[in-house]
Amino acid sequence: MTSSQSVTRLPDEKESFSVDxxxxxxxxxxxxxxxxxxxxxxxxxxxxxxxxxxxxxxxxxxxxxxxxxxxxxxxxxxxxxxxxxxxxxxxxxxxLPISAAEMIEIYQIVGALELLAIELLIGRRLEPQVFTPLEAAVTAMEAALDSGDRDAWAQSDARFHQLIIALSGSTRLAQTVRQFLDQTRRVRDLTLHLRPAPEQSTKSHRALLTAIVAGDAPAARELHHAQRQRSGTELAHILQKLNIRHL
CATH class of the missing domain: 1.10.10.10 (Winged helix-like DNA-binding domain superfamily/Winged helix DNA-binding domain)
Incomplete structure (x- = not known):
């Protein structure tokens, strides 16, 4: 949403925030x-x-x-x-709007927190069956990519990242990441159909899952960092191309 878009107003009643x-x-x-x-x-x-x-x-x-x-x-x-x-x-x-600069910062923060979650997850040495929901999320992403259903792909992508955070075992980390992810919903909805088909992203998620299941922390870190870098670059390019300063 651009800053020039008309503002939708709800009824303008005067209201105090004091408790009566x-x-x-x-x-x-x-x-x-x-x-x-x-x-x-x-x-x-x-x-x-x-x-x-x-x-x-x-x-x-x-x-x-x-x-x-x-x-x-x-x-x-x-x-x-x-x-x-x-x-x-x-x-x-x-x-409130979120500035494009703030959104880039949020993506950077989420990426760093997800990296911590991945390291915690691998460190827990969980049983293979625990990763079944992650496998299902990646499989759903692949199916959505094949059918060209971007909305279904985005839902499965969000599910994958939510599971990564949840499986880290850190409640406080999950609460912090959830707050930031909520703020990225606007930009995800705005740019979902403006980005290239998420072929590389889907492959990266599959490779990341393989590294996590194998307990290969260095490979998981490298894959996650590379994917976040690609996503951040794509986002910045779209926002700049469309001259979007606030969302």
């Missing part, structure tokens, strides 16, 4: 409602239902989700910490 006494009786249910509000609002942002630049109020979200304002505010505070929205005490929230 009338909501005190709802505090007991706030944690589960806050989690639901967080997940639903975030999903709408990532799915571009609330696109970059969209604004709205706490009350509008409360009405849309059927959740009281306190959990909504808690959810928005979390989303602000993840740099997906900006909050204003009397103007509600605004969906």
């Amino acid at each position: 006494a009338s909501e005190g009786l709802e505090q007991a249910s706030a944690p589960s409602n806050a989690a639901r509000a967080y997940n639903e609002i975030k999903q709408r942002i990532l799915d571009n239902v609330y696109p970059v630049g969209a604004t709205g109020s706490v009350q509008e979200l409360a009405d849309a989700l059927g959740i009281s304002r306190t959990p909504i505010r808690d959810a928005l505070i979390r989303l602000e910490e993840e740099r997906l929205v900006a909050l204003s005490p009397r103007h509600g929230f605004r969906v």
